[in-house]
Amino acid sequence: MAQLISGKEVSAQVKERVRAQAEELKAKGIEIGLAVVIVGDNPASRVYVNSKKKACEAVGFNSYEYALPEETTEQELLDLVQVLNNDPKVNGILVQLPLPKQINEEAIINAISAEKDVDAFHPMNVGKIMIGSYAFLPCTPAGAMELIDSTGVDVSGKNCVVIGRSNIVGKPMAMLLLHRSGTVTICHSRTQNLKEICRNADILVAAVGRANFVTADMVKPGAVVIDVGINRMEDGKLCGDVDFAAVEPIAGYITPVPGGVGPMTIAMLMQNTLTAAKQQNGLG
Ligand code: NAD
Numbered sequence: 001m002a003q004l005i006s007g008k009e010v011s012a013q014v015k016e017r018v019r020a021q022a023e024e025l026k027a028k029g030i031e032i033g034l035a036v037v038i039v040g041d042n043p044a045s046r047v048y049v050n051s052k053k054k055a056c057e058a059v060g061f062n063s064y065e066y067a068l069p070e071e072t073t074e075q076e077l078l079d080l081v082q083v084l085n086n087d088p089k090v091n092g093i094l095v096q097l098p099l100p101k102q103i104n105e106e107a108i109i110n111a112i113s114a115e116k117d118v119d120a121f122h123p124m125n126v127g128k129i130m131i132g133s134y135a136f137l138p139c140t141p142a143g144a145m146e147l148i149d150s151t152g153v154d155v156s157g158k159n160c161v162v163i164g165r166s167n168i169v170g171k172p173m174a175m176l177l178l179h180r181s182g183t184v185t186i187c188h189s190r191t192q193n194l195k196e197i198c199r200n201a202d203i204l205v206a207a208v209g210r211a212n213f214v215t216a217d218m219v220k221p222g223a224v225v226i227d228v229g230i231n232r233m234e235d236g237k238l239c240g241d242v243d244f245a246a247v248e249p250i251a252g253y254i255t256p257v258p259g260g261v262g263p264m265t266i267a268m269l270m271q272n273t274l275t276a277a278k279q280q281n282g283l284g
Contacts, residue, residue, distance in 0.1 A: 002225070002251035003151070007260040010150045011143070011267035018270045019059040025277065026060065032277040033062040034092045034118065034269075035084045039077065039103065040070035045096045052094065055266045061273060064090060074103045078111050085113040091280055092118035092273035115280060118272040121168070129172055132179050135279060136272045141173040143264025144205060144226050145180075151253045153224050155180035159200050163187045163214070163241070164207030169228055173205055194218070206241035214242040222252035228261045 022032055034056050038049045049065065056063035066080060077095070084093045093116045099105050109117075114124040120136040128134040137145075148155065160182035164170035174186045182203065187194055198204055198218040206214045207228035219225060229241030240257030248254055255261055278284040 002254040011263035014267040022060045091277035139268040142268040155182045158202040160203040161201035169207040212243040216246040225251040
């Protein structure tokens with residue numbers, strides 16, 4: 001039976017660490033602010049934005065919400081980003097994706113000041129991750145890494161397999177594992193012999209977006225299994241990419257969904273905003 005890796009517990013520890021540091025900064029007269037921009041009324045985006053606001057309150061940050069209508073133009077959003085880039089009260093800027101189709105997401109990401117890019121999507125920050133000298137990491141892979149660390153398993157020299165090659169999860173996750181001296185394989189939709197490759201993984205990270213994709217015959221006994229997937233089932237329940245019931249008896253450690261990587265993402269956003277505030281105040 002695998003040990004459960006609790007994202008709830010680890011994220012609470014990260015947030016407590018951030019809250020304590022934010023309190024210290026406040027005592028020095030430094031308040032931390034996160035601007036969250038949402039365009040349109042995508043219900044999932046609304047849920048995420050609300051959770052981010054709540055997390056800001058919990059750690060003692062000021063949160064500034066900008067809710068723009070669905071028909072907002074790219075120029076209007078670029079103008080707002082510029083205002084936020086220049087606002088000293090705002091240490092971090094997060095534009096909730098996806099954006100309506102008339103707005104080019106890349107143009108918006110590129111316009112956010114790299115110093116305030118707490119999602120770490122700006123090409124400057126992506127490049128820094130490649131080199132290994134980064135201030136911010138994208139929140140989801142950073143959270144997954146915290147969960148791996150919480151097991152006490154040393155990544156160095158381990159076979160690490162990441163399923164998924166997206167810019168937001170798969171690719172940066174692979175880079176983080178590589179920086180920790182893991183031997184990393186990235187699998188994707190064209191990968192052949194996926195089962196065999198996964199079965200060789202000491203650390204297996206699934207970021208596919210397909211319910212129950214990782215089956216028991218893909219998992220090495222004792223492996224650390226990190227499930228990034230969030231899939232909504234017909235009955236409304238959330239489920240990950242890993243067939244939890246079948247894999248849990250085989251794995252050494254496993255994250256549940258919900259309650260695994262999900263809560264970590266927001267905790268790492270708070271961590272990144274703290275880092276941004278410190279750097280902008282010459283304390284980083
Ligand atoms: P994506 O759709 O951009 O990427 C999915 C990846 O899976 C692709 O790189 C693709 O090559 C790979 N893939 C698809 N079919 C495959 C197959 N048959 N075999 C092997 N690989 C295959 O998705 P994403 O943005 O990386 O997100 C992945 C999952 O993680 C989704 O369920 C998403 O909801 C979830 N997610 C969770 C969080 C969180 O906070 N927990 C954050 C971001 C994404």
